[in-house]
Amino acid sequence: MKKILILLLTALLLLGLTACGEDGSETTGSTPEATKPHTHDYTGEVTTAATCDKEGVKTFTCACGDSYTEKIDATGEHTWGNWKTETEALIGRDGTQTRTCSACAAAESRRTTEGALQNSFGEYGIERLMEHWPVENGWAQEVPLQEEAIRGFMLLHFVSAQYNGPDRTDEEFTISFDAVVEFLSPYFYITESIKAEMKQDYRYDAATDRFNLNYPGSGLNMDVRGYVHNGGNRYTVYYYTETPYFDYPSYWKVEIEFLLPEGQPNKYLSIIRIPELPENITK
Ligand SMILES: [Zn+2]
Ligand SMILES: [Zn+2]
Structure with a gap:
């Protein structure tokens, strides 16, 4: 009898334990969300x-x-940089420009005539011959119309402004007569009368055979306005200048030997102030 009681109690205890366990597994086991399918929501x-x-x-x-x-997909469109000049355009010869893509190695080139007029005839320096006649009674004089501006005293203006050789140490410098002629020769035909005129200039010192020159300064703006090709390397080029010194229209007719290839200066045959630009010039 005592044995049966113990067995019953044990059975009851076991039942109770089992019931507890089942209870616990029910609360932690099947949450409702975990079984629902998840729908992805993508952001690109x-x-x-x-x-x-x-x-x-x-x-x-x-x-x-x-x-x-x-x-x-690749865009197929290059990101081009600016056109860069490889070879300057000149009258009678196209220039070349290239540009490259900043994203890949692509490059392309084109021919151009852009800037040809200025590149060919806009050489700095000759505006010195268009500026004014030398000082007279304290005043610089207008360059007279229809008068040749390639004169000894005008060429000395040109040397003052452009010469940069060994004789020049400062804005003021002295230079030998021979060095002046040598410097000018690529640009102008130096005739005997021009030589004589330079030797009469107040800047010439006969005792030393040297010139005393200084930088003349300039306020002149020079534009190339057009040209006429006269055959071979001969051109007539038309310029316009503006100066703060004189209030007169300054048009110029300049006969030039245009000396390709690059690196050689143009040679000036005559520079004459004219009242207005002619029609029918190539611009
Ligand atoms: Zn998802
Ligand atoms: Zn590219």
Whole structure:
């Protein structure tokens, strides 16, 4: 009898324990959310931009961490930089320009006539011969109309402004007669009368056979307005100048030997102030 009681109690205890355990497993086991299917919600973002010749990548990401990528087609459009001049355009010869893509190695070139007039005839220096006649009674004089401006004293203006050789140490300098002629010869035909005129200039010192020159300064703006080709390397070039010193229209007719290739200066045959530009010039 006592044995049976113990067995019953044990059985009851076991039942109770089992019931407890089942209760616990029910509360922690099956949450309702875990069994529902998750719907991804992707947000797309360009992670590698496409360029002219390379595909890009767009990455789509869900908040759950899942992601996938899609390719973006190459744009096929180069990102061109500015045109850069390789060879300057000159009258009678096209120049070349190139530009490159900043995203790939692509490059292209083109021919151009841009700037040809200025590149050919806009050589600095000759505006010195267009500036004014030397000082007279304290005043610089207008260059007279229809008068040749390539005169000894005008050439000394040119040397003052342009000479940069060994004799020049400062804005003021002295230079030998022979050095002046040598310097001028590529630009002008130095005739005996021009030589004589230079020797009569107040800047010439006969005792030393040297000139005392100084930088003359200039306020002149020079534009090339057009030209006429006279055959071979001969051109008539028309200029306009503006000066703060004189209030008169300054048009100029300049006969030039245009000496290709580059690196050689143009040679000036005559420089004459004219009242107005002729019609029918090439611009
Ligand atoms: Zn997701
Ligand atoms: Zn490119």
